[in-house]
Amino acid sequence: xxxxxxxxxxxxxxxxxxxxxxxxxxxxxxxxxxxxxxxxxxxxxxxxxxxxxxxxxxxxxxxxxxxxxxxxxxxxxxxxxxxxxxxxxxxxxxxxxxxxxxxxxxxxxxxxxxxxxxxxxxxxxxxxxxxxxxxxxxxxxxxxxxxxxxxxxxxxxxxxxxxxxxxxxxxxxxxxxxxxxxxxxxxxxxxxxxxxxxxxxxxxxxxxxxxxxxxxxxxxxxxxxxxxxxxxxxxxxxxxxxxxxxxxxxxxxxxxxxxxxxxxxxxxxxxxxxxxxxxxxxxxxxxxxxxxxxxxxxxxxxxxxxxxxxxxxxxxxxxxxxxxxxxxxxxxxxxxxxxxxxxxxxxxxxxxxxxxxxxxxxxxxxxxxxxxxxxxxxxxxxxxxxxxxxxxxxxxx
Amino acid sequence: xxxxxxxxxxxxxxxxxxxxxxxxxxxxxxxxxxxxxxxxxxxxxxxxxxxxxxxxxxxxxxxxxxxxxxxxxxxxxxxxxxxxxxxxxxxxxxxxxxxxxxxxxxxxxxxxxxxxxxxxxxxxxxxxxxxxxxxxxxxxxxxxxxxxxxxxxxxxxxxxxxxxxxxxxxxxxxxxxxxxxxxxxxxxxxxxxxxxxxxxxxxxxxxxxxxxxxxxxxxxxxxxxxxxxxxxxxxxxxxxxxxxxxxxxxxxxxxx
Ligand SMILES: Cc1cc2nc3c(=O)[nH]c(=O)nc-3n(C[C@H](O)[C@H](O)[C@H](O)COP(=O)(O)OP(=O)(O)OC[C@H]3O[C@@H](n4cnc5c(N)ncnc54)[C@H](O)[C@@H]3O)c2cc1C
Numbered sequence: 001x002x003x004x005x006x007x008x009x010x011x012x013x014x015x016x017x018x019x020x021x022x023x024x025x026x027x028x029x030x031x032x033x034x035x036x037x038x039x040x041x042x043x044x045x046x047x048x049x050x051x052x053x054x055x056x057x058x059x060x061x062x063x064x065x066x067x068x069x070x071x072x073x074x075x076x077x078x079x080x081x082x083x084x085x086x087x088x089x090x091x092x093x094x095x096x097x098x099x100x101x102x103x104x105x106x107x108x109x110x111x112x113x114x115x116x117x118x119x120x121x122x123x124x125x126x127x128x129x130x131x132x133x134x135x136x137x138x139x140x141x142x143x144x145x146x147x148x149x150x151x152x153x154x155x156x157x158x159x160x161x162x163x164x165x166x167x168x169x170x171x172x173x174x175x176x177x178x179x180x181x182x183x184x185x186x187x188x189x190x191x192x193x194x195x196x197x198x199x200x201x202x203x204x205x206x207x208x209x210x211x212x213x214x215x216x217x218x219x220x221x222x223x224x225x226x227x228x229x230x231x232x233x234x235x236x237x238x239x240x241x242x243x244x245x246x247x248x249x250x251x252x253x254x255x256x257x258x259x260x261x262x263x264x265x266x267x268x269x270x271x272x273x274x275x276x277x278x279x280x281x282x283x284x285x286x287x288x289x290x291x292x293x294x295x296x297x298x299x300x301x302x303x304x305x306x307x308x309x310x311x312x313x314x315x316x317x318x319x320x321x322x323x324x325x326x327x328x329x330x331x332x333x334x335x336x337x338x339x340x341x342x343x344x345x346x347x348x349x350x351x352x353x354x355x356x357x358x359x360x361x362x363x364x365x366x367x368x369x370x371x372x373x374x375x376x377x378x379x380x381x382x383x384x385x386x387x388x389x390x391x392x393x394x395x396x397x
Numbered sequence: 398x399x400x401x402x403x404x405x406x407x408x409x410x411x412x413x414x415x416x417x418x419x420x421x422x423x424x425x426x427x428x429x430x431x432x433x434x435x436x437x438x439x440x441x442x443x444x445x446x447x448x449x450x451x452x453x454x455x456x457x458x459x460x461x462x463x464x465x466x467x468x469x470x471x472x473x474x475x476x477x478x479x480x481x482x483x484x485x486x487x488x489x490x491x492x493x494x495x496x497x498x499x500x501x502x503x504x505x506x507x508x509x510x511x512x513x514x515x516x517x518x519x520x521x522x523x524x525x526x527x528x529x530x531x532x533x534x535x536x537x538x539x540x541x542x543x544x545x546x547x548x549x550x551x552x553x554x555x556x557x558x559x560x561x562x563x564x565x566x567x568x569x570x571x572x573x574x575x576x577x578x579x580x581x582x583x584x585x586x587x588x589x590x591x592x593x594x595x596x597x598x599x600x601x602x603x604x605x606x607x608x609x610x611x612x613x614x615x616x617x618x619x620x621x622x623x624x625x626x627x628x629x630x631x632x633x634x635x636x637x638x639x640x641x642x643x644x645x646x647x648x649x650x651x652x653x
Contacts, residue, residue, distance in 0.1 A: 020589055
């Protein structure tokens, strides 16, 4: 039995939003309800990315929504966050696709690219005509990307790239990959200062993308491994303003911020489903399970955590709009909100009993998705260390 | 063509409603949305403009919160908006709402005025019709399709039992639009941004006060329907149950 999502707002959170912010949220919500909800369980079962939604999402302005110019909508950070919330209310995989396209590919081109790179890629990516992926993680370097082995060697007017990238969202459907590699002036294996970003068209000889199969998570999004063997690119494909590990981390900050909103969407979907279910599911004395204290405790916990998460990320968003946000603020929002969403998914699964394990309801899918979300863009524990570093001044990595 | 579209903000269709203290209307703390037929009226106006050029203007009467429906109309492509802004507009009957609209647009020259067929809250289906009369224009209701013809328009009306009626009429005219006649567009994010710079004229209650009078229609009481029906289980052997059932059908419900 499909339960229609009714929105979640316990403390009149909506009154903290402007008319435009609500309109953006409602538009994204309606789009997802009309276009993604009817097909998502099928996509998840089949492990299929709903590519047919790329164009409609582009038409609405979802790609690069917070960038200015190049056909982008120039949304505020709060508006952008509300879009990712609604996307992830639908599915974390589809939200991941949008995050990668926007925050991890369009953003670095926008922030570190030359005018020519911006003109070539941004309008086409905004329209969804070109798709992108972001290659930072390697088989042996996840949380510690500074140790990466991928190398870019200058050869005349070209760079020659060699290396392996792993767990790359949209890898095999991308037209362009933002590849992070060390240049030959790297002093030693742990020197992150020589890391630069390169735009690699995926049809270049020596570039191969292979999908990772057998995922239990983010099944509606493509995840690939990339192999670069003597891939030659013009020197003009270097992102000129990228320099050092802080460049990819700046991209991750954009994406993590969107994830902090997105996780709320997944949590809302689970909570609302569990609430509705608990009101009609009857056990013992023909009474709904919602009338039992143990069930109410779970519902009360979830709505409290969702509400706190909303307030946290809204404040971080407002700081970001005022250009006052610090990376540790975003770490706190990502860490807290994904954790709370995963806990909500597990509790909601519990409330649905056996029905919670089938894909007639969205909960298990969200739960499985959130396991990836907890790990990518800085694991939960890595964000703990970032917050710890920020309050103590001591690096504990 | 210059088209005015009347858009109303109404309580969300599946929002749980609470009655106000005097039991004459619902409480304000509810979620609102665009009246459904009005959304189709706006969409139709935008499509007419795309085909024939011109201008689309959205108008609403209601408190500050009602501005949201105008923002949405502007974001979807309306060129400008008029907001009759006052909490007092909520309680007007259809006659007064139409009189307020007529007063607010007295200096404008529209070719067409669209309203939704009816509002999802009051359900009068009167505002458009009365507005036509006040303007001295022809009107047609329950419109399914609009085509421009020489010197006017040809419209398709929905009648009962699957019948349609085709009507030719001159311009200017008022049309009340049926839900579902087109596919609604989404407001794009760019559209929402651009809407900020589109003109929105505000009209106070005082400005149109002289045009309106006392309500001729008033809601006396609103209440949640009392449950009067009760399920009764007949018990006993199948034979006894059948006997009791026949007795009830014959003597209580009198269908046998
Ligand atoms: C579905 C999916 C999509 C992804 N998409 C992309 C993408 O598009 N682009 C991209 O570049 N990457 C992507 N990733 C990779 C992701 O960013 C990494 O998985 C993540 O950074 C963690 O790295 P790892 O998996 O190697 O784990 P590891 O770094 O090996 O961590 C394993 C565990 O050890 C802990 N740990 C590590 N170091 C420390 C420490 N110093 N102190 C305490 N604990 C520590 C971690 O918290 C974690 O619990 C994706 C991953 C997934 C699952």
